[in-house]
Amino acid sequence: MYQISTLNALALGYTRKVVSIADLLAHGDTGLGTFENLDGEMIVLDGHCYRAGDDGSVTEPSTNRGVPFASVAFLKGSLKFDLGAVPNVERLKDLLNLKIEEGFGLNSMHIVRIDGNFAKVDARSENGLRSQHVELKELLSMNQKAFTFEHVKGSLVCLYYPDYMEGINAAGWHFHFVSDDKTKGGHVFDLSMEFGHASLDKISQLEMQLPTEAAFDTYSLTKASQKDIKQVEQGKG
Numbered sequence: 001m002y003q004i005s006t007l008n009a010l011a012l013g014y015t016r017k018v019v020s021i022a023d024l025l026a027h028g029d030t031g032l033g034t035f036e037n038l039d040g041e042m043i044v045l046d047g048h049c050y051r052a053g054d055d056g057s058v059t060e061p062s063t064n065r066g067v068p069f070a071s072v073a074f075l076k077g078s079l080k081f082d083l084g085a086v087p088n089v090e091r092l093k094d095l096l097n098l099k100i101e102e103g104f105g106l107n108s109m110h111i112v113r114i115d116g117n118f119a120k121v122d123a124r125s126e127n128g129l130r131s132q133h134v135e136l137k138e139l140l141s142m143n144q145k146a147f148t149f150e151h152v153k154g155s156l157v158c159l160y161y162p163d164y165m166e167g168i169n170a171a172g173w174h175f176h177f178v179s180d181d182k183t184k185g186g187h188v189f190d191l192s193m194e195f196g197h198a199s200l201d202k203i204s205q206l207e208m209q210l211p212t213e214a215a216f217d218t219y220s221l222t223k224a225s226q227k228d229i230k231q232v233e234q235g236k237g
Contacts, residue, residue: 017066033070116196
């Protein structure tokens, strides 16, 4: 896994450029993250980087654009399996947890791609707000918008980080969605999937690129609220 910065830094408001999209894509073809100034949700799929705006519409931004936080890997699909009807995101988490438990992987990172038909995808995104030391929950309270896609084909990018890595990234599962036609997407809160095909990799190496500017060292990263992080990761509020 190649990761840009830490979730604690993002939660405390470090949303400046650390690398470009081009730099990011040199290290992985699948993943998720956000853009400089928290300007939308990022979905990396098939070596392309897509941006979901605050209306759920998707574009492919210039590769010069800045990235403050992201995780990517080269997906090999070492384990492939089919999924039937999944009524909600909690059930999907349970099914994916069973798969990684079978491979004795609860203490490892995982990346999964699920291509499927979705009856519903509840998602969110946001547009950018230039700021410094404004916490993620406050930025999202000002800019976040939620939306629902119905009867759509598309792909979920799913990342799993184990509990002991909380703060480096979000512990547990994190989902972003992009439609097959690359017009709709965002950070996923809930879903209803009719069927899907999954490709999963267990990852046991992490390379992290931290910000190099002096401003990064003005953040007290241990003060990031894990409760607030879970709220913005899992809830619409």
